[in-house]
Amino acid sequence: MTRLNARIPEGPVADKWTAYKSGCKLVNPNNKRKLDIIVVGTGLAGASAAASLGELGYNVKAFCYQDTPRRAHSIAAQGGINAAKNYANDGDSAYRLFYDTIKGGDYRAREANVYRLAEVSNQIIDLCVAQGVPFAREYGGLLTNRSFGGAQVSRTFFARGQTGQQLLLGAYGALSRQIAAGTVTLYNRRDMLDLVLVDGKARGIITRNLVTGEIERHAAHAVVLASGG
């Protein structure tokens, strides 16, 4: 069995990704439009990644097997999305969110990546609000939180029992904006069959067109797999 090399940076868990991001090479803004990136999946992960990469100026090809990104499984999520805003002033922190998420995932998740998620969780909520996600609010208008999934603090942002659907509509809106701007091309009704590796690097995918049955190949400089859990 080949084990995935997640290429997690060295250092203390709280610094790994922050230090990596501060030191890694940047792409010149003028060169971004010369780089093609394939994103497989247009659920919350893929739609957000494709929209963000498109906004940055990369040339993105987004793939899903449904007829529309709005039908990704993310639409089924109900309870809410966690962030360490500490609005309830009940002692929350990025570390506590990290710890609870590792524990809630039966200690199987990659710790450095979960820490990064906890660290940027507050920005994710701000982004979703900017995208128009109608999170539940207090009477006075501020965002409200509830305790969810056995956590001892109230850190869950929610939109009734349809948080996933509302988040997905927000991400889909951002994706649609980039499709209209021409930075993202959407390939729906495509089933990815294989990943193309060149010198050990992912450089393309093979798909089946679910309408015509045709086998197609798509090349890129990088491939993001966001095809779900």
Ligand SMILES: Cc1cc2nc3c(=O)[nH]c(=O)nc-3n(C[C@H](O)[C@H](O)[C@H](O)COP(=O)(O)OP(=O)(O)OC[C@H]3O[C@@H](n4cnc5c(N)ncnc54)[C@H](O)[C@@H]3O)c2cc1C
């Ligand atoms: C009922 C339910 C309730 C949940 N509640 C919560 C909750 O309250 N809070 C929470 O944080 N999480 C919750 N989750 C988990 C959370 O919803 C998911 O982890 C998350 O939405 C996954 O998003 P994703 O973008 O990774 O994948 P998905 O939304 O599953 O998207 C996968 C994408 O990949 C594409 N794809 C897959 N395979 C291929 C292929 N071979 N070729 C082409 N495209 C492909 C699909 O077309 C789709 O666009 C819940 C999940 C479920 C099912």
